[in-house]
Amino acid sequence: MRKLGVFICHCGVNIAGTVDVKSVAEEMGRVEDVAHSTDYIYMCSEPGQQIIREAIREKGLEGVVVACCSPSMHENTFRKAVKSQGMNPYLCEIANIREQCSWVHQKDREEATRKAAEIILATLEKVRKNESLEPIAMAIDRRVLVIGGGIAGMTAALDLAEGGYGVVLIEREPGLGGHMAQLSRTFPDLDPALPGLVAKASAVERHPKINLLCYSELEDVKGYVGNFDLTVRKKATLVDWEKCNGCGDCIRDCPVEYASPFERGLGMRKAIDLFYPDSVPSKPVIDREHCQYFLDKGCRRCEEICPKKAINFAQKDERIELKAGAIVVATGYELYPMERLGEYGYGQIPDVIDGLAFERMLSPNGPTRGKILRPSDGKVPKEMVFIQCVASRDPDRYMPYCSRVCCMYTAKHASFYKEQVPDGQPYIFYMDIRSDCKGYEEFLQKTIEERGLLYLRGRVSRVFQDDGKVRVLGVDTLTGRMVEVAADMVVLATAIVPSPGVKDLAAKLRATVDRHGFLTEAHIKLYPVESSTKGIYLAGCGQSPKDISDTVSQASATASKIQALLSTDKLLQDPLIAFVDEGICSGCGICVEICPYEAREMDRRRGISVVHEALCQGCGACIAACPNFACELRNSSASQTLRMVDTFVA
Amino acid sequence: MKGNGAFVKRAMVIGGGIAGISASLDLGNAGYDVVLVEKLPSIGGRMLQLSETFPTLDCAQCTLTPKTVETGQHPRIKLVTYSEVEGIEGKAGDFSVSIRRKAAYVDWERCTGCGLCQQKCPSKNPSEFDRGMGLGKAIYTLSPQAVPNKPVIDPSHCRYFKEGKCRVCEKICPVKAIDYEQKDRLVEERVGAIVVAVGFDLIPKESFGEYGYGELPDLIDGLAFERLNSASGPTTGEIRRPSDGKVPKEVVFIQCTGSRDPERYMPYCSRVCCMYTAKHARLYKHKVHDGQAYIFYMDIRSTGKGYEEFIQQGMEEEGILYLRGRVSRIFRDGEKLIVWGADTLTGRKVEVSADLVVLATAMTPRKEAKELAKKLGIEADDHGFLTEAERKLRPVETKVEGIYLAGCAQGPKDIADSVAHANAAASKVQALFAKH
């Protein structure tokens, strides 16, 4: 019989406020094989851990149950503590009496206390039958894959490369820069966005440790932290970038023009073109959907003009196999589509545009060369309405969250507008002005005072075209009046949403997303850049809306975490995984089908199923599926589980 | 490692709050040696004073203490607490930092942290850690979970230092660790890079004449409310007002106190007050079901992940009343505090007879930050927040190579952003070290 110890944490008042910890500790002390039972205000603190260590030493404990918060918080903490006294860490188990007891039964102290005792008794059952286990050591690959070539991805890649790690950076578009490349100037110091960005992009392109793969997407991921096997699809650019010298003759001569997505439809691009005028790398791609050659074989102008013979209509997509030890997901954002905003005209009113379109308009390299001209007739708008929180903070109809950057960029937009059109009037409809970072509030107030921006606190109910104007039905809740503006142009600060395809990508990576499609971090404060899957890290707006400065910090933070991960020689993996009783396994293969991690495999020779230790995450799917109970989970055997259940039903 | 002109791949982190801890752990885990310098006797910083944290309402202690413990036990991290940086010389790869180790009057080598001295110390003085609400001893640790768990004597409260007699601690100490003769010591550390994470302060409530110059005991600041709400605080987590220990039924929270007030106080937004006030109000409602929380605000700023939802839930489910407007004056009327505010949405003046008022006072830099900046040769703004090299693309670097910023020393931030900022600083240090 093992000598067991029970340690009950008050968690301040989180547990002790509901559960009578003293009486539970006494009750546990009366259990036959429990040699020590006690309580403490914060068991996770140093003195708390000290209590555990001393008890192990003095009472010779052979198994420990800590009754506290969720094991996802402190299982590691306590396993480390018992290990320091020579106990196998897997003989320490957590009885979750906070999330699963005190927090959910705040109104019923007596029942909560009874339940806490039962949870601990059940966990004691588990510990009685736990085996001593050793973590599984695995070799690691020291390269890193960064997905996304926006400011987040570039920052992470550069930090890692500077830290001495090899990086593969893949970007879906033909050039680096992401949405930041579309911006004119950035708040709050109103620096032009492009020079800093291009400098960074060039550094990425040049860096010997970075392998840049533009126009590429991640197709498949296998493996696990430290040992990811990746397949990247490099899309055919139809231009041999090795040969191309970026002279631009092909672009100039291409006869096909269409609305450029980069210019948010306000400007045109050619069927062979750069990602944007100052794009890095400065190499063009051919868009099959618009190129005349692909439509009817009717044109080969670019091929004819190219001095380097770089055009290759026959180029095929390429599949590249890579290995990496860690992955940074920096997939960025998109704006909520205007086409879904019924009350604002479903994106069909030409003079109602979104924030990124206005950025293009303000950009010196944009469709209007930086001039504010309304799209419908090219006139200078004199009455200019900006609407914030469009589809943000709108739980009933659109997105419940705040998009974080709109307040600041709208103030910037209105400021630029006023600078360019001194006799024009900007109106800004807002709900709360959110200028909460360094220098933002000052910028905002100064802009309002100096530029005479009219802020109206209220939403806009409807926008429609009327008599050559865009009529805006809004409100000023501070006077309580309805406000109507016959505007020349309207800019919508539409919500930030995750970029398309993130859900599919997340599924490939086995990372989780929230209901809006933002990638979820493992813990908002403890592990803000780690995903729920080991070895996969998050940077930038793919995780949640944020501005450039915060994005850059977060991206550097991922780089720091990855360097710590990859600085060791071997990775240690939890041994709480499935195993097969080879005598019982009939080799039916159901487990192979059902395993979400591709950790199960048939051993053809022996006719049984085996477990790939490095891949198994211990999810238990195979255990439930196995028709003859040949699979078990280490330290969660059927007999352990049944005994635990017995405790509750007894 | 000494004096051979080689690039020293060892970092110093100044400030042992959550930012400094995060940076230290990252660097330590990446295999670099770290010297962590902390002004107070133990690490943990402001976060140690917090009760629960938004938006998950996780217990702050539970999030933080494993990190402080890990830092304290980390083989690559050297803790230098109760110490301040005196002077710095050199450049990236070769900084020579002199540190003043303040006299603790306790020999930490001998001390086992048993706590007997604190128990027996006869002096009782308002505890700074508990924002003046609880009583502390002249020989103290910041919390029972302190890392390192070693006490110091505050000579300004110690009877022996003041009156020349007592020496109870000396008599009771089983390992003879008390040393009244101890003096400040100067020590030198050579490092290749420095992360400055000295954290923040709050504008003292004494600055607000219109709110009674801090003389109303039931008018407290946000950190004090954290202590009131904390299980390890002076009321063991019960919401009781300081003056008479009664449970307050009408609690007014005032945001932007001293923030966004360019004429009188600070022009900037302190970034965290909207969220922690919402948290305060919700925690208050969890404990005092029949109480009413009023929040005066100017704009609600809930920009982080899950923050907006957190605020809206507070309004919808806890019935917290948000009033858009500032509070002009607060004064005492018998047992009550009369709050004169406004609701700009109805255009009315609002008067509340409150039992307790909580001011979300502006975050300011540490008062020593400007001085430290001068020693380091880096820039600080007019308020004393340390200046980054470039707002957007280089938010953790400074103008001096090898010196980096982390956390609220650079500008107000919440915990998540501070941690990310600190991790970023660590990443820059690693890049610097890898280059050499």
Added chain:
Amino acid sequence: MKIELTRQKVHNEFAKKVELISGQNLFACYQCGNCTAGCPISFAMEIGPHEAIRYTLLGLEEEVLGVNTFWLCASCLQCTSRCPKGIDIARVMDALRMVVLRRKERRDHIQISEFPEGFLEKVPQIAFISGFRKFLS
């Protein structure tokens, strides 16, 4: 001009009654004003629908019951269809109407005898019946 707030006032019986009749949570309103912005009749209202909600929440019972806002509401549901918080504002307006109409002293808002001559012959039945339903106790 002045409101003295207490917790009883914030959870005032009147607001509770309006919440009960309308089935809406007034605390869910974050005062964005979208209802007033889109209301086809707000031009004639003494206070906007968003203010009526605010007044009710703050217990300004007599004041809110004294304005024309909810009597002018035509239940066109434009506000309801666009409320970002999913509040059915038209129901709140109707609840305010009900509070008045259900009081003992009748405050009927239309008097048939006061209609101009020939009006009755022209107006469609639905207008009458809805009108009676909305304005008479």
Added chain:
Amino acid sequence: MDYLYFPGCTLYTKAKNFDQTARNCSLLLGFELKELPNWTCCGATFPLATDNLMALLPPARILASAREQGTVLTTLCAVCFNVIKRTNRLFQEDGEKRDKINNFIEKNYQGDLRVVHYLEILKQEVGFPQLKERVKRPLTGLRAAPYYGCMLLRPFEEMEFDDKERPTIFEGFLEALGAKVVEFPYKIECCGSFQSVGSPDVATECAYKILGSAMKNGAEVVVSTCPMCTFNIDHKQSDIKQKYLDFKTIPVLYFTQLLGIAMGLDHRTLGFEQNFVDPLPLLKGKGLV
């Protein structure tokens, strides 16, 4: 196919032209409107007070009695349609209220009736392309502004009639008749509804905005689906003229009147004498009568 049909009070009296034209057109299009026997008033407003079950009894009775006759119930009047459809929805979704009301009216109606609007029959059962083929006298050159009002569209989740911000069914109908559809922003704004009784001036203002917007966008005629709207934007034009001296009147027609013209019915059977603004000069000018 025949449809159970609920006319409602207004169509029985002051909007007889609406009722009659619809019945006549149905026959030409191959279906019949079978009037529900012994129908009563629907109550004319869907009660918004959650505790006002009494106001649900009339529409509940109508639904229960219709279910005894068939499975589909149609209406013309947008107000009746709104009240009946919402009540039906409530029967489907709120078991508690359903039982209470059933208990009261001594029926056992389960909400299993389909409530459709006449326009929906035209679109879904007849089909607009087929309707177009059957048109005898296309309304070529007639610039018609479709005015939806509120009751067909809102609340959107309950009515499930059309897009709440940009509905299209009415446009499809007018195009099938050969008319030129005039797009105008006020087509989904309220006419003032019963405020024509409570606060006539307010309703006048609403009507003025709607008509002004339609005319500014080039409309020659405004077409409506609702007798209440029609009264407000047609008959109130006399009040508008008194207030806005330069206001020019514009004919307002029920959509079935327009359908009647297109189907070749004799204009004398279309009840134009009940319209306040006489549409005949316009229609004659276009060669449509």
